[in-house]
Structure formats: structure tokens, C-alpha cells
Amino acid sequence: xxxxxxxxxxxxxxxxxxxxxxxxxxxxxxxxxxxxxxxxxxxxxxxxxxxxxxxxxxxxxxxxxxxxxxxxxxxxxxxxxxxxxxxxxxxxxxxxxxxxxxxxxxxxxxxxxxxxxxxxxxxxxxxxxxxxxxxxxxxxxxxxxxxxxxxxxxxxxxxxxxxxxxxxxxxxxxxxxxxxxxxxxxxxxxxxxxxxxxxxxxxxxxxxxxxxxxxxxxxxxxxxxxxxxxxxxxxxxxxxxxxxxxxxxxxxxxxxxxxxxxxxxxxxxx
Amino acid sequence: xxxxxxxxxxxxxxxxxxxxxxxxxxxxxxxxxxxxxxxxxxxxxxxxxxxxxxxxxxxxxxxxxxxxxxxxxxxxxxxxxxxxxxxxxxxxxxxxxxxxxxxxxxxxxxxxxxxxxxxxxxxxxxxxxxxxxxxxxxxxxxxxxxxxxxxxxxxxxxxxxxxxxxxxxxxxxxxxxxxxxxxxxxxxxxxxxxxxxxxx
Numbered sequence: 465x466x467x468x469x470x471x472x473x474x475x476x477x478x479x480x481x482x483x484x485x486x487x488x489x490x491x492x493x494x495x496x497x498x499x500x501x502x503x504x505x506x507x508x509x510x511x512x513x514x515x516x517x518x519x520x521x522x523x524x525x526x527x528x529x530x531x532x533x534x535x536x537x538x539x540x541x542x543x544x545x546x547x548x549x550x551x552x553x554x555x556x557x558x559x560x561x562x563x564x565x566x567x568x569x570x571x572x573x574x575x576x577x578x579x580x581x582x583x584x585x586x587x588x589x590x591x592x593x594x595x596x597x598x599x600x601x602x603x604x605x606x607x608x609x610x611x612x613x614x615x616x617x618x619x620x621x622x623x624x625x626x627x628x629x630x631x632x633x634x635x636x637x638x639x640x641x642x643x644x645x646x647x648x649x650x651x652x653x654x655x656x657x658x659x660x661x662x663x664x665x666x667x668x669x670x671x672x673x674x675x676x677x678x679x680x681x682x683x684x685x686x687x688x689x690x691x692x693x694x695x696x697x698x699x700x701x702x703x704x705x706x707x708x709x710x711x712x713x714x715x716x717x718x719x720x721x722x723x724x725x726x727x728x729x730x731x732x733x734x
Numbered sequence: 735x736x737x738x739x740x741x742x743x744x745x746x747x748x749x750x751x752x753x754x755x756x757x758x759x760x761x762x763x764x765x766x767x768x769x770x771x772x773x774x775x776x777x778x779x780x781x782x783x784x785x786x787x788x789x790x791x792x793x794x795x796x797x798x799x800x801x802x803x804x805x806x807x808x809x810x811x812x813x814x815x816x817x818x819x820x821x822x823x824x825x826x827x828x829x830x831x832x833x834x835x836x837x838x839x840x841x842x843x844x845x846x847x848x849x850x851x852x853x854x855x856x857x858x859x860x861x862x863x864x865x866x867x868x869x870x871x872x873x874x875x876x877x878x879x880x881x882x883x884x885x886x887x888x889x890x891x892x893x894x895x896x897x898x899x900x901x902x903x904x905x906x907x908x909x910x911x912x913x914x915x916x917x918x919x920x921x922x923x924x925x926x927x928x929x930x931x932x933x934x
Binding site for chain 2: 563
């Protein structure tokens with residue numbers, strides 16, 4: 465039986481040599497958590513099942529920096545590496561795979577060019593394509609939307625792009641189903657309502673997406689402590705939980721979180 | 735020198751880096767004559783069965799000679815599958831056929847591809863499993879699995895709707911359905927075991 469995965473996420477500012485891991489996507493009250501490859505190596509030794517790098521640099525010409533970060537990391541880290549943020553073309557994809565990445569994560573470019581999912585999937589295999597969906601609750605119900613019942617009332621979910629700065633009108637659940645058909649191997653599902661709240665994962669959203677597709681789903685957004693991860697694993701069949709800041713600033717180590725989950729009956733790799 | 739066969743299907747950095755980490759001297763080889771005299775050979779796993787065999791075919795004669803000479807060979811993922819005669823993934827494509835049997839689709843009702851960490855059930859002692867135990871977890875990514883005619887070559891299985899042949903061993907031939915180079919310390923241990931076998 466497959467173990468549930470714990471995935472630390474490194475939001476990387478690649479505007480400086482070697483890059484730096486930052487907390488939060490908004491460039492306000494920014495906190496630096498460390499050098500990407502060093503933090504990745506620490507998490508690997510601490511038991512991370514996989515590591516996600518997200519390039520949040522607003523400027524261009526940073527692809528070389530991401531390539532060097534991944535090259536360095538893949539010499540030290542022997543679990544799967546996923547890379548996302550600003551990947552637009554098959555050339556971008558080739559560069560990060562050649563540097564040692566196992567998966568790429570695409571959001572904006574997949575919504576703008578859904579064929580990109582199929583193209584990458586055909587070239588590198590379905591397992592290499594993670595479609596990231598940033599979903600926001602909408603309580604104004606419309607026809608042709610996938611409606612979800614929540615304790616706060618019925619709602620649908622809208623996809624956002626550019627790190628939550630722009631909304632697309634696209635139904636997130638319908639998009640997850642379409643992405644699966646197009647060749648996505650996994651969905652990285654972030655709740656924009658929960659992200660940054662430290663209030664726990666969006667259980668209803670996660671549960672609905674997991675039920676409606678067959679490929680694995682990674683829950684993201686809102687995690688502040690091990691109990692939140694336990695909750696999303698107990699209440700949904702989600703394959704993995706992603707978290708960033710709870711690991712970055714030493715609040716919890718990955719080993720602590722995994723022990724906590726294992727003691728409570730979750731199938732975890734220790 | 736451990737030859738890692740590059741048959742032009744993408745990322746070999748991970749296996750290269752993992753072999754360096756266990757103090758081996760890997761070389762990514764692009765030409766069949768470079769594997770002659772290697773102390774060990776790794777057939778890595780990327781892509782679909784038919785495509786792999788197409789790319790691997792020019793290595794076939796040299797590989798078979800090394801196999802017959804007793805050079806330790808490790809197949810990983812698709813590199814395990816191509817050792818068999820055929821695969822449902824690519825009907826009509828011929829595998830290396832060193833192991834009698836075929837590669838079949840994972841059963842309905844389980845997540846396909848199997849992607850993630852699964853635990854091993856060790857069936858019998860094998861050199862590559864030295865120091866590893868029942869329940870140790872490894873990273874799998876696959877949609878098809880190997881069914882050898884001779885079940886005794888299966889040294890470890892993993893449960894995913896069916897007993898998947900997770901590791902096989904036959905004379906100088908070893909293979910894993912999982913990716914040891916992506917399986918953390920346990921995976922490095924397995925690679926270390928393989929590298930040791932090339933030094934005997």
C-alpha cells in the first residue's frame with residue numbers, strides 16, 4: 465500500500481546568485497529561510513518524501529539559476545524533485561529535467577495552453593507532469609459549475625493564476641478533470657482561501673477533487689501544524705500534504721511530523 | 735567503471751549522482767563499445783517499453799555479451815521490464831528476452847500509475863537486498879509490472895492491487911521496478927550493494 469507523502473515546498477527568489485528561500489508569495493514582510501539546495505538537503509536527511517521548488521521571482525532570466533539550484537540539489541538529495549514557477553515552453557521543461565528534476569509543476573502556462581500538458585506528458589511520461597491549481601471559493605452560484613457543499617454553504621471554486629493575483633473564471637474541479645484527461649500525472653491543489661491563514665487545509669475542496677479524478681492529489685494551503693496534516697489524511701484520500709513555513713523556521717521538523725502521523729495510524733515512510 | 739546506458743530518453747543525472755554518492759565511478763555511455771569491460775552496467779528506466787527497445791536495440795549485442803560474461807547488470811524500472819520478452823504497453827515490440835515472461839498492465843481499481851512510496855515484502859535473500867528489511871519503503875512510478883514464468887527469481891514484492899515483482903535477481907542480473915536512486919538512504923543502500931557486487 466502506498467504511503468502518504470510529506471512534501472516541503474521551497475518558494476525560491478532566484479534574483480540572487482544561488483537563490484534564496486522566502487516565506488510567502490507576496491513581497492511584503494518577507495522572511496528568508498535559507499539557501500535552496502541546503503534547505504532541500506536538510507529536509508531530505510530529515511525524511512521528506514519529495515521536494516517542490518517554486519520559482520516566485522518576478523523578473524526574467526532566472527532559468528539558469530533554477531537549473532544550477534536543481535543540479536546542486538540532485539547531487540545531495542535522493543528523493544523526487546519537482547520544479548515549478550514560470551515554466552512556459554518545452555525548452556524550459558527540458559532544461560529542468562536535464563538538471564535532475566523528476567517532475568515539473570505548471571499552472572498559468574497549462575491554463576493558457578492546455579496542450580502543453582499533453583506535449584510534456586507524451587515526451588517525459590504522465591508522472592512527470594504536475595498541474596498546480598490555485599482554487600478560490602465562490603459563493604455566487606452559476607449554472608454549469610461544479611458545486612461543493614461546505615459548512616459555509618454551497619460554493620464553486622475558481623482557478624487563479626500568477627500566484628493568486630489574477631482570476632480566470634475557470635472552474636477548478638472541471639479543470640482538474642480536464643487536466644487528468646490531457647495527461648497530467650498529479651494535481652497540486654492549493655486553497656487560496658486557506659493559504660496563509662494557518663487554519664488547516666480546505667477539507668471539502670480536497671475531498672471533492674480526490675473523488676472526481678483518479679490521479680494523485682497533493683493538498684496545499686493552510687497548514688500550520690501536524691494536526692492539520694493528520695486531519696486532511698483522515699478525512700480525505702489525498703495522497704500527499706505540502707507545507708512550507710511550518711518546516712522553514714524550525715517550528716516542526718519533518719521527522720517530528722512523520723512520527724506524529726505514524727503514531728496515529730497513518731501509513732508513512734519513516 | 736559502472737556503465738550507465740544512455741539511450742537518449744532523458745534524465746540520467748539522478749542515477750549518476752546516486753552512484754557517485756556510494757563511491758562508484760559511473761560513466762554515462764552513449765556507444766555500445768563503451769560497455770565492453772565495464773565492471774557493472776546499469777540499464778536505467780525512462781519512457782515507454784517500445785520506444786526504449788527501439789533506442790536500446792543498438793546496445794543489444796554488446797549487452798548480451800556482457801550478460802553472458804557474468805558482468806553484474808542492474809535494470810531499473812523500464813530497465814527491469816525490457817529484460818522480459820514482451821509488454822502489453824507496446825504490443826509487437828520485442829524485449830531483450832533474457833527472462834522468460836511478460837510485462838502486464840496494473841489491475842483496474844488501483845491508482846495508475848502507481849506513484850509513490852511502497853513497502854517491500856522480501857521473499858528470499860539476495861545480494862542487492864543486503865541490509866534491507868521487510869517494510870522498507872521505495873519510490874515507485876509505473877503503470878505496468880513484470881510477470882516472470884519462474885517466480886523464484888522474484889526476491890521482493892510490493893502490494894499494489896497485485897503482488898508487483900519489485901526486485902528480481904538471477905545470476906549476474908538484478909532489477910528493480912522501483913527507483914533506488916530516488917528512494918533515499920534505503921535506495922542508496924541497494925545501489926551500494928550492487929556496486930559491491932561489481933568489485934568481486
